[in-house]
Amino acid sequence: MKGGGLLRSYAVLYLLFLYAPIILLPLFAFNSGTIIAFPLRGFTTDWFAQMWGNATLRRALFNSLTIAVSASVLATCLGIFAARASTRFNFPGKGGMMGFIMLPMVLPEIIVAMSLLVVLLGAGIKLSILTVIVGHTLMCMPYAIAVLSTAFSSLDKSLEEAAYDLGETKWSAFRLITLPLVMPGIVSSLLISFTISLDEFIIAFFLAGNEPTLPTYIFSQLRFPKQIPMIMALGTVLVALSIVLLAMGEYFRRRGNARMGSSASGGLL
Amino acid sequence: MIECKDVHKYYGDYHALRGIDLTINAGEFFSLLGPSGCGKTTLLRTIAGFEDISSGAVLIDAKHMENVPANQRPTNMVFQSYAIFPHLTVAQNVAFGLRRDPRSKEEKAKLVDEALTMVGLKGYGARAAHALSGGQRQRVALARALILKPKVLLLDEPLSALDRKMREQMQVELIKLQRQVGITFVLVTHDQEEALVMSDRIAVMFDGQIAQLDGPEALYARPATRRVADFIGVMNFLPATILSEAGGIVTAEVPGLGTVELPERQISRANPDDTAPTIGFRPETMTLVIGGQTHNQPRETEATIDEVVYYGDMTYYDLRLDDGAGGKTKPVRISMRNVFGRDVQEVGTRAKLAWSPGSLVLFR
Numbered sequence: 272m273k274g275g276g277l278l279r280s281y282a283v284l285y286l287l288f289l290y291a292p293i294i295l296l297p298l299f300a301f302n303s304g305t306i307i308a309f310p311l312r313g314f315t316t317d318w319f320a321q322m323w324g325n326a327t328l329r330r331a332l333f334n335s336l337t338i339a340v341s342a343s344v345l346a347t348c349l350g351i352f353a354a355r356a357s358t359r360f361n362f363p364g365k366g367g368m369m370g371f372i373m374l375p376m377v378l379p380e381i382i383v384a385m386s387l388l389v390v391l392l393g394a395g396i397k398l399s400i401l402t403v404i405v406g407h408t409l410m411c412m413p414y415a416i417a418v419l420s421t422a423f424s425s426l427d428k429s430l431e432e433a434a435y436d437l438g439e440t441k442w443s444a445f446r447l448i449t450l451p452l453v454m455p456g457i458v459s460s461l462l463i464s465f466t467i468s469l470d471e472f473i474i475a476f477f478l479a480g481n482e483p484t485l486p487t488y489i490f491s492q493l494r495f496p497k498q499i500p501m502i503m504a505l506g507t508v509l510v511a512l513s514i515v516l517l518a519m520g521e522y523f524r525r526r527g528n529a530r531m532g533s534s535a536s537g538g539l540l
Numbered sequence: 541m542i543e544c545k546d547v548h549k550y551y552g553d554y555h556a557l558r559g560i561d562l563t564i565n566a567g568e569f570f571s572l573l574g575p576s577g578c579g580k581t582t583l584l585r586t587i588a589g590f591e592d593i594s595s596g597a598v599l600i601d602a603k604h605m606e607n608v609p610a611n612q613r614p615t616n617m618v619f620q621s622y623a624i625f626p627h628l629t630v631a632q633n634v635a636f637g638l639r640r641d642p643r644s645k646e647e648k649a650k651l652v653d654e655a656l657t658m659v660g661l662k663g664y665g666a667r668a669a670h671a672l673s674g675g676q677r678q679r680v681a682l683a684r685a686l687i688l689k690p691k692v693l694l695l696d697e698p699l700s701a702l703d704r705k706m707r708e709q710m711q712v713e714l715i716k717l718q719r720q721v722g723i724t725f726v727l728v729t730h731d732q733e734e735a736l737v738m739s740d741r742i743a744v745m746f747d748g749q750i751a752q753l754d755g756p757e758a759l760y761a762r763p764a765t766r767r768v769a770d771f772i773g774v775m776n777f778l779p780a781t782i783l784s785e786a787g788g789i790v791t792a793e794v795p796g797l798g799t800v801e802l803p804e805r806q807i808s809r810a811n812p813d814d815t816a817p818t819i820g821f822r823p824e825t826m827t828l829v830i831g832g833q834t835h836n837q838p839r840e841t842e843a844t845i846d847e848v849v850y851y852g853d854m855t856y857y858d859l860r861l862d863d864g865a866g867g868k869t870k871p872v873r874i875s876m877r878n879v880f881g882r883d884v885q886e887v888g889t890r891a892k893l894a895w896s897p898g899s900l901v902l903f904r
Binding site: 429434448 | 590617
């Protein structure tokens with residue numbers, strides 16, 4: 272095919288541009304030199320040790336994990352309600368309502384963060400991890416709903432009816448039939464929300480007050496050249512964690528599809 | 541067994557059921573037949589308890605069902621999609637309705653075995669439900685519904701997802717199963733052939749109303765309206781002029797067939813479709829006289845073959861009949877079995893059509 276070579280080299284360049292910087296992270300994280308430049312000096316794991324010994328960083332990590340776990344659980348729980356309601360029932364204003372819930376996905380994050388800050392300060396609420404959790408839940412909701420809607424809409428409506436018809440109550444039909452069948456979607460939603468929250472910067476920066484989270488801590492340390500190798504190590508850990516979590520999310524989504532007898536289609540990834 | 545009294549159902553402004561009056565007898569194989577959107581599935585779901593009715597009453601076993609939810613009604617349903625729980629095994633699916641049953645595990649396992657044997661799936665209990673074929677899913681759905689020994693089994697287009705061979709096989713199996721368990725079956729279908737094959741009685745529905753309720757033979761031979769006639773099988777229609785009416789016998793003039801005398805039993809008076817009198821007849825009731833073959837039909841009409849459609853076992857001929865005034869009628873369809881010695885005729889051939897006044901129906 273003519274032009275195939277050109278397209279191929281374009282694809283290669285594109286992928287290189289996208290992933291080369293990320294590959295540099297672990298490269299310098301294990302480099303014994305303090306300056307981020309080639310040639311590499313030698314192999315070391317000192318930066319990882321230094322990272323672990325840093326109390327502020329540990330605090331930031333703890334904060335970030337608390338926020339990510341809370342926000343992902345909240346977003347997923349709320350997402351289950353929204354996804355089930357939007358896939359099972361028709362009610363007036365449904366389109367508009369779902370549109371508004373999904374809006375944070377395309378709204379500039381800085382605007383969301385700023386308006387949240389104005390509202391929270393106006394309401395006299397003290398900035399803390401809690402306010403970040405609220406903000407992150409808002410940001411994660413659209414993604415959670417996107418994943419969960421796929422899970423709920425691929426579910427045959429008559430499954431719950433059949434369980435109800437066979438003597439179960441509406442709640443036990445949901446628990447025994449729907450819940451196990453959308454569980455892969457729930458796990459997937461939890462993991463994706465967790466990942467989004469973990470590396471979210473703007474909202475955390477605006478709403479965390481004095482509390483550090485991982486991204487805001489990394490940003491604050493970039494001013495000190497001495498700290499940069501350690502930040503590289505931290506970045507390496509975060510990239511590895513993100514890849515693992517997203518891969519797990521996708522695995523659960525596909526397994527769910529396979530169990531329902533349908534092929535993996537749609538979805539977020 | 542099941543009584544529907546003036547049942548109405550509205551979805552907003554849409555009037556889905558318009559006054560259904562219906563009695564289904566115990567042990568009967570009853571079908572609700574109609575095109576999509578006629579309200580047959582809605583009616584089935586109101587009997588099951590999945591839909592509330594707007595007015596009227598549904599009684600099962602002389603008990604009002606108004607405040608009885610679906611999970612407490614003596615009915616079980618086989619869904620169009622079968623609704624097999626994909627994360628459970630076949631045995632777990634079949635045993636699902638026994639979850640609240642106080643009997644011991646061993647007794648339940650025995651019941652499941654019996655139910656699976658009954659539907660021809662003995663030994664399939666440990667299989668994963670999502671790996672089954674369409675026909676097997678159908679059987680699991682049947683076993684799952686019948687294990688609770690309901691008074692009524694409701695079937696929502698249960699065969700529509702199967703291929704033709706499988707469907708015909710399942711039709712026979714369902715009839716046998718119904719005789720074996722003796723439970724009232726209520727079947728919803730849009731397939732007139734399926735309804736004719738399986739049912740003791742059929743309610744034909746159009747636009748949320750029952751157009752005719754009859755046994756299969758009466759429905760086919762004596763459709764109440766042109767619309768019913770058209771929906772069930774093929775029927776030819778020719779315009780008629782009524783000449784006289786005396787002692788219950790109507791004399792009518794039909795271009796192409798001449799003057800015919802029709803007794804009361806061949807006349808459908810409940811004809812809301814149109815007011816112009818129409819003669820109807822089925823394709824297989826008339827004979828195309830081929831190669832001087834004998835027949836025992838009393839009357840003959842000259843015709844021209846307009847179209848020939850060959851089906852292997854049958855041939856369909858579209859004929860234009862000489863209307864007696866030098867012109868021709870619109871094409872009517874005649875079917876002939878392709879038996880030995882009866883050659884398929886060619887388009888444009890002049891032929892004789894033999895028929896009996898006794899096979900005509902007058903709609904007026």
